[in-house]
Amino acid sequence: MSSPTNLNAHSGARAALDELERVILGKPTQVRLALACLLARGHLLIEDLPGVGKTTLAHGLAGTLGLQFARVQFTSDLLPADLTGVSVFERESGSFRFHEGPVFTQLLLADEINRATPKTQSALLEAMEERQVSEGGVTRPLPEPFFVIATQNPLEQVGTFPLPEAQLDRFLMTVTLGYPDVRAERALLAGGGGDRAAGVTVTLPREPLLDAQRLVEGVYVSDALLDYVQLLLAATRDGSRFVVGLSPRAALGLMRAARAWAWLAGRDMVLPEDIQAVFPSVAVHRLPDRATLRPNLASVRALLAATPVP
Secondary structure, eight states, X not given: OOSHHHXXXXXXXXXXXXXHHHHSTTOHHHHHHHHHHHHTTOOEEEEOOTTSSHHHHHHHHHHHHTOOEXXXXXXXXXXXXXXXXXXXXXXXXTEEEEEEOTTSSSEEXXXXXXXXXXXXXXXXXXXXXXXXXXXXXXXXXXXXXXXXXXXXXXXXXXXXXXXXXXXXXXXSEEEOOOOOOHHHHHHHHHTTOSOTTTTOOOOSOHHHHHHHHHHHHTOBOOHHHHHHHHHHHHHHHSSSSBSSOOOHHHHHHHHHHHHHHHHHTTOSBOOHHHHHHHHHHHHGGGOBBTTTSSBOHHHHHHHHHHSOOO
8 A cells, every 4th residue: 555556546535435425424334335346347236215315326426536427217118229329321421320329438327227128238238248339240448447337126116127147247246225324314304405416526536546446456365365255155056045156257256346345445455354344245136045036135144144264
């Protein structure tokens, strides 16, 4: 943490956390998980009831990081081309011209993603994994950084479609905001509402943000900690709790998320508590519970508690 680049990036990240905690009251853990997800080059899924601050968090992140922002309201009639773009024939030039869709941005808010059909949801797969869009035989890179925040309503609500497993696996983390506590809700009511993300200050602009992402990749992980991660992976795969276990892609994502969490804490090495802090958010949407065939946060936490640190 001693180099000027590291110090500047880290101070900017800490300031971004402070700004975001003024936007989303009473949710410091969820705010830190969201920023760690971005620093780990992942994508974030927020599953919760309408009106608890999902969209506000996305606006706050875009504002405090100075990112180009686009929001797409997912509906049942949304088409893949509405996201990625389309080639249109122009008579004047006698050729096709590609018109970029809203996915060509730095922070994309896919609002209520599970209200769109699985075909439209899948249009994001290449963009999220490869950071590119292929259309008409041409591959077009997306801006850097590229971060997707998707919000999802509970499946019990009318007009929702479950996300395909391949789509879920593209999200590094899932967080749930939930209702604010009494103190945070009182502060929210006293403030009179309004757009809380409108007045945020840019604290970690593009270049320091890209520096931070590179620095996160260099956070040290010991062999003993890798042993612990492999114990957790094996526990998810033994068939006793979950239908399927964590994949190698999920394992790599877990390591990236733990590195980002440790870096935000000001450390250049990962500790077991960093793994424990991010494991539920990385694992829950990937582990359908054997009893209910749906994600179960309590089962994930029970597995984490039952797995000893070597």
